[in-house]
Amino acid sequence: xxxxxxxxxxxxxxxxxxxxxxxxxxxxxxxxxxxxxxxxxxxxxxxxxxxxxxxxxxxxxxxxxxxxxxxxxxxxxxxxxxxxxxxxxxxxxxxxxxxxxxxxxxxxxxxxxxxxxxxxxxxxxxxxxxxxxxxxxxxxxxxxxxxxxxxxxxxxxxxxxxxxxxxxxxxxxxxxxxxxxxxxxxxxxxxxxxxxxxxxxxxxxxxxxxxxxxxxxxxxxxxxxxxxxxxxxxxxxxxxxxxxxxxxxxxxxxxxx
Numbered sequence: 001x002x003x004x005x006x007x008x009x010x011x012x013x014x015x016x017x018x019x020x021x022x023x024x025x026x027x028x029x030x031x032x033x034x035x036x037x038x039x040x041x042x043x044x045x046x047x048x049x050x051x052x053x054x055x056x057x058x059x060x061x062x063x064x065x066x067x068x069x070x071x072x073x074x075x076x077x078x079x080x081x082x083x084x085x086x087x088x089x090x091x092x093x094x095x096x097x098x099x100x101x102x103x104x105x106x107x108x109x110x111x112x113x114x115x116x117x118x119x120x121x122x123x124x125x126x127x128x129x130x131x132x133x134x135x136x137x138x139x140x141x142x143x144x145x146x147x148x149x150x151x152x153x154x155x156x157x158x159x160x161x162x163x164x165x166x167x168x169x170x171x172x173x174x175x176x177x178x179x180x181x182x183x184x185x186x187x188x189x190x191x192x193x194x195x196x197x198x199x200x201x202x203x204x205x206x207x208x209x210x211x212x213x214x215x216x217x218x219x220x221x222x223x224x225x226x227x228x229x230x231x232x233x234x235x236x237x238x239x240x241x242x243x244x245x246x247x248x249x250x251x252x253x254x255x256x257x
Contacts, residue, residue, distance in 0.1 A: 046091055051083055051213050054095040058082075062097050063115045070119045075144035077115055084166055085136040102136040104156045106250055109198065113247065114139050120231050120244060121194040122221045123147050128189065130211065132182030132220075133198035133252070137163030140175055143196065150175045153182040153188050176185070181255045185211045193217055200227050201250040209239070221249040 017207040019116050032058040068074060083094035085108055090100055096164035099107040118139075121129070123146040133142055133156035140163065143150045152175065154160035161178045167175050178186065182197070197220035204220060209232070212218050229244040 025047045046083070048174065051081070051091075053131060055082065056096075057113075058095040058111050062112050068112075068115045070118055070122075072123070072125075072146055073115055073119045073142075076118070076142050076253060077111065079132065079145060080096075080141045081140065081170075082138055084170065085141075085163075102159070103162075106133075106135050106156070108136045108138050109249075114142060116245070117196055117198075117229065118142055118146065119220045120229075121196060121217050122147075127190075127193035129194040129196065129221060130186055130189070130192040130208075131196050131198065132185070132208070134160055134163045134177055135166050135198055136204040138198070140177075140197055141167060141170065141172060143194075144172050145173050147194065148174065149189075151186045151192075152177050153180050153184075153186055155179065155181055155255070156256050172183055183252060183254055184206065194220070197221065197252065200247075200249040201252040204232065206232075207250075209234075219244075224251075 022246050040113070048194060055078060059074055063077055064074055083091045086094050086100050086102065095111070097110065097112070099110050103107050121128070125146065125148065127147045128149045129143050129147040129151070130141060131140055131150060131152040134152040136159070140152050142152060154163065154177065157179050160177055164177045167177075180186075183201060185205070185207045187207070190211035192211055193213050193216045195208055195212055195216070195218040197208070197218075200221040200223055203216070205221060208218060208220070210234070212234045214234055214236070216234050219229070220232070221227050221229050227249060228246050229247045231242045231244055233240040
């Protein structure tokens with residue numbers, strides 16, 4: 001294991017994490033009330049032009065401004081409509097700089113974290129990618145814009161069903177969803193050139209390492225009380241491990257938990 005990369009990213013994320021927690025707490029308390037009262041009456045009726053402007057601002061101010069440089073990632077974040085993956089009552093919050101609850105005790109990640117993890121995979125367009133934790137399907141859609149095929153595993157049937165319906169409605173045909181224990185991966189379609197995990201296990205599941213292709217990259221948050229976003233790259237001489245940033249994710253759920 002080598003190469004610990006924290007520096008500027010870590011410092012920014014520590015500060016941003018505190019601000020995000022405060023912003024999320026305030027916006028959730030006020031926003032859910034406001035959303036239920038106002039947006040609930042009109043189905044979250046915000047004009048397409050307004051939502052597009054919010055999405056562009058999200059990419060410019062929250063993502064590119066913080067150092068994400070991969071033009072394909074930036075284009076995908078501009079294209080994928082994050083508001084389609086949250087409830088109508090939360091649509092006006094969809095492009096804010098914070099995570100949002102999506103039910104079943106799960107969240108849709110902060111946009112910057114989605115972009116950071118996606119950029120770390122360094123996708124070129126022909127890859128087969130495994131996602132562990134489909135959740136709302138937002139990260140899945142971003143991956144589908146950048147990879148050839150995306151295989152995604154969700155342990156909670158209600159979330160998997162909802163995500164599948166949204167992604168199908170949006171026209172994605174290169175996404176394959178199944179209900180199962182993501183820690184076991186999806187061996188039938190291995191090896192994967194990219195693996196992205198959207199919940200934090202105490203340690204990296206061995207099955208995911210086994211299913212990583214030569215030259216492939218695994219991006220995963222690891223830890224319990226303290227978590228690090230880590231990047232594993234399979235090389236001929238072994239696994240190269242880089243720590244990208246301190247993060248906070250929901251725990252990875254297993255069949256026996």
